[in-house]
Amino acid sequence: MTERQFQILALISENGRVEVAKLAEILGVSQVTIRKDLDALESKQLIRRLQGIAELDRENDVTNRLAYHHREKLSIAEEAVKEIKNGETVMIESGSCCTLLAEEIVKASKDVTIITNSIYIADHIRPALGNHVILLGGEIQMEPMVTVGPIMVQAAKNFYVDKFYTGVDGFTPDGYFTASDIMRVESIRTMAGQAKKTIVLTESEKFVNHGVMALLPSTSIHALYTDDQIPDKIRNDLKKSGVCVNTVNTTYGQTK
Known part of the structure; x- marks a missing residue:
């Protein structure tokens, strides 16, 4: 995982869900870049993607704990x-x-x-x-x-x-x-x-x-x-x- 992906995961873990636009603003990169990072995190089953939003999978307690303090x-x-x-x-x-x-x-x-x-x-x-x-x-x-x-x-x-x-x-x-x-x-x-x-x-x-x-x-x-x-x-x-x-x-x- 990249440093930015760790930061994204920490933000999502802290807030439960975060808009893609907000993540791009906080981290100072484009939404396209954020979406690529979110794709990588989702492939690891650490988050769930929705329209314009990334969130923890609240239905899966194991995944939630895996995302918390992941680094x-x-x-x-x-x-x-x-x-x-x-x-x-x-x-x-x-x-x-x-x-x-x-x-x-x-x-x-x-x-x-x-x-x-x-x-x-x-x-x-x-x-x-x-x-x-x-x-x-x-x-x-x-x-x-x-x-x-x-x-x-x-x-x-x-x-x-x-x-x-x-x-x-x-x-x-x-x-x-x-x-x-x-x-x-x-x-x-x-x-x-x-x-x-x-x-x-x-x-x-x-x-x-x-x-x-x-x-x-x-x-x-x-x-x-x-x-x-x-x-x-x-x-x-x-x-x-x-x-x-x-x-x-x-x-x-x-x-x-």
Whole structure:
């Protein structure tokens, strides 16, 4: 994506919908140029085009979250994929950072087997040439487009993987990553139990939120990929817990 496309996406995410003429005025380019950028964003399923207007797809919550803070999430995914080696098998849970990670795996043309309970991710990265994609069955949650429940849990227990990647909804002062959906919590805990290493991908704003349920203790996490706005105290506490904290510069995509 170009710098201008990141700016366009940020404006649409902030306002919900923006007129093409307004975008051209703000960014100082022609409407023809804006339309070409919007075509590119729509092809990535990040926005929806209407007559003279660009907007978020309000009927698709996953796409909305993918568009929000897209630059930061993409930088996180680009850094995290560097640690995935050819021939590995990884599990990936649902979420916008995880979706972008799966996309980066495919872009890197790595011979990686991806196991996921996210119908959205499996569809988003097809055709994944050179990669094997295994979708775990189970009860479908329609809003996030994931499978959950006892069938999914049993399916996940058939696999042992190198790495498991997951997003989170928040973090507590006593060192627990949190989530907001009890069914998703069960799925994530099960998948983490089948992996040698559990890795969290999330933007820094999640560290000022509290989810409803304790998900995983920081002591069980191998690594965290986030942006450089994570509070220093939390960063230091996580490192003391043995977490390898990787932060990405929110402007330039450089790690610290």
